[in-house]
Amino acid sequence: MSDRGIVSSLRYLFADFIGEDDAEPPFLPEGLPEPVMALASEAIHLLIDYQGPSYASLYVDRLRRFVGKQGVDDTMLAEIARLMAIRMSYEDPIRIAQLKLTELSGQPVGSAGSVDIRKFRLEELISALPAVIAEYILDAVEWAGLAHKRVSIRFSTKSRFGIRRLKIEAGLRRWRPLSVRYAKERVWVERWLHMIDRALTKQPQAAPAIIHTATMIVGYGEVYRQGMMDWNAIIDGLVKPTFDGVLALSDLAGAVTEARAAAVPDPRQSALKRKIAELRARVAAGAYTTVPSS
Structure with a gap:
């Protein structure tokens, strides 16, 4: 940063x-x-x-x-x-509560309201807490093997209790900057901007592709986790080594596009890792060419 x-x-x-x-x-x-x-x-x-x-x-x-x-x-x-x-x-439980509350302004008087049920990873919920508390809890759930346990959370406007709970959850936004998740997001945004800046200096034609890698990271739960893992794999395996002069990728934009096409929902990232290894091997063999995506 x-x-x-x-x-x-x-x-x-x-x-x-x-x-x-x-x-x-x-x-x-x-x-x-x-x-x-x-x-x-x-x-x-x-x-x-x-x-x-x-x-x-x-x-x-x-x-x-x-x-x-x-x-x-x-x-x-x-x-x-x-x-x-x-x-x-970014979507965290606080933001989802905020958005759920906005539905009230558009509801007619006497409306029955609605309920949304969202699935989060346990570590994701804990990461919304202030780091001074969350880090100890995260260590404990990691030790217990529960970090990736899925937890269903109700966001409801169907009752006074549900609405009151939403207001409490939305009110936690003032503590968001102290959370583990906020710190991670801050680092991610700064790294993304840094990679764009380096692209403009090292390989300007790749800058648009680097900018659009932000679309890999969306939502919450497993989708968010997968996107973040895939983004880091591409940046660490292709983008940063190219900017550092370690990997002589002449068409970084094409390589990023190929790698993204190989990124499928898979916690092990098997296809993506194979593609990154293949792209690096092509460079080592002096035969790097991009393969148009279908």
Whole structure:
């Protein structure tokens, strides 16, 4: 993570920790191209609702790094802005409770309400707690072999009790920056942005492919876990070695596309690991060519 990224994250964390976030909503970055303004403005409103003005300011600080940067056109900047907003508003139980509560505003008086049942991994639920508590619990459930146990959670607007529970869960958002999950997401976003920045310097034609790797990570539960594992495998096996000069991939974008096509739901990542090994072997043999995806 860059020094600027660390300072922005700490400034946001401190603002939220000392009390209610009453900071002013941030302005759009100076010099932001007009075609990106509406998208970035929507992202700011989304993140204020998600966590607060200071969190939206962190988004603006991150986006500002790419405004006017060589090699970043309006389309590329818009994709960075869009995908970063999605990742910064990641789905955790707190967010799902927030969204469930919004249904109440659109319901007619006397409506019966509804119930959503979501399946999380136990470690995922614990990771939403402040790290000072969660780390001890995570160690215990890992030791007991229960970390990946699936747990069903009800999000209900059908009763006063259900609505009260949703409000309590949604209210936990102020503690989100202290959670294990937040720390992991912060590191991920910074690493993703860092890889984009390195692509612009080392292999500019690969930058769009690196930007779009963010779409690999979605949702929660097993889908989220699989996406995160696959993303790290591709970055660590192909992207970073290429930027470090260890792997001479002349067409990194094509290699990333091939690897993503091999990423299927599989906790062992067998097909993906074989594909990455194959791509690396082609480079070693001096016969690297991309294979068009069907």
